[in-house]
Amino acid sequence: xxxxxxxxGGPSGGTTAGTTRSTPADATxxxxxxxxxGRPRVxxxxxxxxxxxxxxxxxxxxxxxxxxxxxxxxxxxxRITVEVxxxxxxxxxxxxxxxAYDMQGGAATWTLDVHLGAGALLVWxxxxxxxxxxxxxxxxxxxxxxxxxxxxxxETFVLGRTGETGGHLTTTTRAQLAxxxxxxxxxxxxxxxxxxxxxxxxxxxxxxxxxxxxxxxxDPPAGGDVLQLDGPGTLVxxxxxxxxxxxLAAAVAHARRAAAATARPAEGAAARSDGxxxxxR
Numbered sequence: 001x002x003x004x005x006x007x008x009g010g011p012s013g014g015t016t017a018g019t020t021r022s023t024p025a026d027a028t029x030x031x032x033x034x035x036x037x038g039r040p041r042v043x044x045x046x047x048x049x050x051x052x053x054x055x056x057x058x059x060x061x062x063x064x065x066x067x068x069x070x071x072x073x074x075x076x077x078x079r080i081t082v083e084v085x086x087x088x089x090x091x092x093x094x095x096x097x098x099x100a101y102d103m104q105g106g107a108a109t110w111t112l113d114v115h116l117g118a119g120a121l122l123v124w125x126x127x128x129x130x131x132x133x134x135x136x137x138x139x140x141x142x143x144x145x146x147x148x149x150x151x152x153x154x155e156t157f158v159l160g161r162t163g164e165t166g167g168h169l170t171t172t173t174r175a176q177l178a179x180x181x182x183x184x185x186x187x188x189x190x191x192x193x194x195x196x197x198x199x200x201x202x203x204x205x206x207x208x209x210x211x212x213x214x215x216x217x218x219d220p221p222a223g224g225d226v227l228q229l230d231g232p233g234t235l236v237x238x239x240x241x242x243x244x245x246x247x248l249a250a251a252v253a254h255a256r257r258a259a260a261a262t263a264r265p266a267e268g269a270a271a272r273s274d275g276x277x278x279x280x281r
Contacts, residue, residue: 074106102134135167
């Protein structure tokens with residue numbers, strides 16, 4: 001998908017959109033490790049996002065991410081590192097969606113690095129990421145899964161706020177399982193892609209559930225597509241006019257069940273070396 005931009009207003013009461021600002025050098029870090037007594041220990045380091053420990057549920061550690069200032073503005077460099085030790089489970093909870101505001105020629109980056117130990121599980125059901133007109137954002141997600149690890153990620157990208165055409169977003173996801181590539185995908189989402197019948201086909205919202213380390217075996221959601229990777233993994237994707245059209249909450253729930261059912265190292269976890277997938281349409 002290809003790219004263009006435009007103009008729009010910034011966040012009220014915050015730094016003026018389009019003004020490049022200095023941001024904290026430290027990445028947000030969430031680490032879940034096992035103590036000598038066998039209990040999970042959670043270490044949190046704040047950056048542009050700050051982690052807050054929530055009550056555990058069914059043996060799963062839960063951490064909320066909270067923005068420490070207005071996001072996302074020109075010059076912002078959001079970096080998040082997640083590490084989950086062998087056999088442990090982590091759910092990341094977002095308390096609010098993200099708006100990338102008009103950057104007036106500037107740009108911002110959002111980088112997520114994940115490492116999951118053998119048999120570990122990560123669930124991240126993210127809230128919508130809105131790309132306002134004039135925004136220019138590059139997102140990169142890198143996941144390294146050891147044998148038997150599983151991840152369930154949801155990403156909802158929305159082009160523009162109400163009445164806007166939207167800005168430019170380039171997002172790249174790379175995942176490897178047990179040392180072998182599982183998924184490589186780059187999407188450029190912008191008004192040109194939205195207008196192209198072969199790409200977004202008029203849709204404003206791209207909603208994706210990514211299951212890694214297990215297979216999604218349910219029927220596709222209404223109006224959606226299910227793409228099976230060469231190795232154990234699945235993309236479930238819908239295109240809609242807004243974040244509530246074709247909601248994938250049920251797909252997230254099924255993906256979580258599929259991940260839980262694959263709680264041991266899978267044989268031939270990444271039997272083939274190339275699991276690259278392109279967006280359907």
